[in-house]
Amino acid sequence: MVVGGGVLGTMHALEGVSRGCTVVHLEREVGPRGASVRNFGLIWVSGRASGPELALALRAREKWAEIGVRHPDIGFRANGSLTLVRTPAELAVLEQVVARDDAEARGIALLTADAARRVNPALAGEYLAALHCSTDAVVEPREVLAPLRATCLASGRYRWLPGREMVGFSDHEVTDATGERHRGDRVVLCTGAAHGGILAEALSGAPVRRVRLEMLETEPFEGRLTTSLADGDSLRYYPAFDVPARRALGPQSSVAALWAAQLLAVQRHDGGLTIGDTHSTEEPFAFDVDEAPYRHLLDVAATLFGRSIPPIVRRWAGVYSQVTEAAGDAIYLRHWVAAGVEVVTGAGGRGMTLSPAIAEETFQ
Ligand SMILES: Cc1cc2nc3c(=O)[nH]c(=O)nc-3n(C[C@H](O)[C@H](O)[C@H](O)COP(=O)(O)OP(=O)(O)OC[C@H]3O[C@@H](n4cnc5c(N)ncnc54)[C@H](O)[C@@H]3O)c2cc1C
Numbered sequence: 001m002v003v004g005g006g007v008l009g010t011m012h013a014l015e016g017v018s019r020g021c022t023v024v025h026l027e028r029e030v031g032p033r034g035a036s037v038r039n040f041g042l043i044w045v046s047g048r049a050s051g052p053e054l055a056l057a058l059r060a061r062e063k064w065a066e067i068g069v070r071h072p073d074i075g076f077r078a079n080g081s082l083t084l085v086r087t088p089a090e091l092a093v094l095e096q097v098v099a100r101d102d103a104e105a106r107g108i109a110l111l112t113a114d115a116a117r118r119v120n121p122a123l124a125g126e127y128l129a130a131l132h133c134s135t136d137a138v139v140e141p142r143e144v145l146a147p148l149r150a151t152c153l154a155s156g157r158y159r160w161l162p163g164r165e166m167v168g169f170s171d172h173e174v175t176d177a178t179g180e181r182h183r184g185d186r187v188v189l190c191t192g193a194a195h196g197g198i199l200a201e202a203l204s205g206a207p208v209r210r211v212r213l214e215m216l217e218t219e220p221f222e223g224r225l226t227t228s229l230a231d232g233d234s235l236r237y238y239p240a241f242d243v244p245a246r247r248a249l250g251p252q253s254s255v256a257a258l259w260a261a262q263l264l265a266v267q268r269h270d271g272g273l274t275i276g277d278t279h280s281t282e283e284p285f286a287f288d289v290d291e292a293p294y295r296h297l298l299d300v301a302a303t304l305f306g307r308s309i310p311p312i313v314r315r316w317a318g319v320y321s322q323v324t325e326a327a328g329d330a331i332y333l334r335h336w337v338a339a340g341v342e343v344v345t346g347a348g349g350r351g352m353t354l355s356p357a358i359a360e361e362t363f364q
Helices: 007-018 053-068 088-098 114-120 141-154 198-205 230-234 245-247 254-259 293-307 348-363
Strands: 023-027 082-084 108-112 129-133 158-162 168-170 174-175 181-183 187-189 208-218 228-231 264-267 273-276 314-323 333-338 342-344
Touching: 007 023, 007 141, 007 342, 007 348, 023 141, 053 348, 082 088, 082 114, 082 230, 088 108, 088 129, 088 230, 088 245, 088 314, 108 114, 114 129, 114 293, 141 158, 168 187, 168 333, 198 333, 198 342, 208 293, 208 348, 228 230, 228 293, 254 293, 273 293, 293 314, 314 348, 342 348
Parallel strands: 023 158, 082 228, 187 342
Antiparallel strands: 082 129, 108 129, 168 174, 174 181, 208 273, 208 314, 228 264, 264 273, 333 342
């Protein structure tokens, strides 16, 4: 029994069906509308912390590649990434990162600006050097979930119930808004950032918080972006870059600091660019999107591309669930709320990446 039709719930359904289980899958919306369809689709190994988090990301990367072969519609591409730096202080961070023992496992190498331009000729602008990560990959987030559900359905052991909100749970059981009760040997609640409502009491005090991000997509870009892209601001956020030289990074620009912004960019199948992002943890979240971080991100992108960015065609915000420092070393939240019933959430900005490996851990 799985609740939540995002990537985490769907990976649990797929893993369950592939292991011979019968799976009932509830989703409160008519179709998934959460973080899983609002993200970049980055399968991002380069940013992960050394140790267990990197190991989980590499296992997930392996699983995504297998899933990508079986489901060409999800648009899995082993395109790698470039993290472009513009200051000597940022370059010093990359030098320390590539000197670490796990550089080979991550598939990372430091490139000069000229070498980076040879890897990704679309990046014709100004920067000093780049970190190339060959293990980073990408999928089309809006196209991932339906093909995976189709595989589950083909097993004959899967029931997909969209438009059914879980309104109650007890040992080994969930009740949906129609009053139907669903029993399972194991019940996994992959309810994402829905920390309130029916789960408010069970999650009160749990080490998770919600984070809101702002994103945009452009008209098709004429060139081909052969890799995904990050800027030097990302060195401040990802744990992989927590090396001594990080403490010597100067301040971010005031807009980037205010919005906790970093540039990430991915080219979609249709040529458009998905660009983001910002981070906000202060609730209640804004219901509208603010223009200032968008202008900042487009300026940074134009500097790195050496040309103007195509017009924006859509903007949106998304919210994910993230474990807090109080969770200690936990990479995500696994929280039992009744006998046989657990909430699995909190993977934060790495949830798309880690989802197949998290689902595997549930069954192990
Ligand atoms: C803007 C943005 C960009 C991101 N970029 C990346 C990225 O590039 N790479 C990466 O690895 N991660 C990224 N992330 C993080 C990643 O998207 C999330 O960690 C991941 O999608 C979480 O998946 P989920 O299935 O737990 O949550 P969700 O996708 O939010 O799914 C939860 C589902 O549960 C349903 N639900 C909730 N309550 C109930 C209920 N009571 N009954 C029935 N159904 C219910 C919801 O309707 C929803 O469909 C990004 C996140 C955001 C917001």
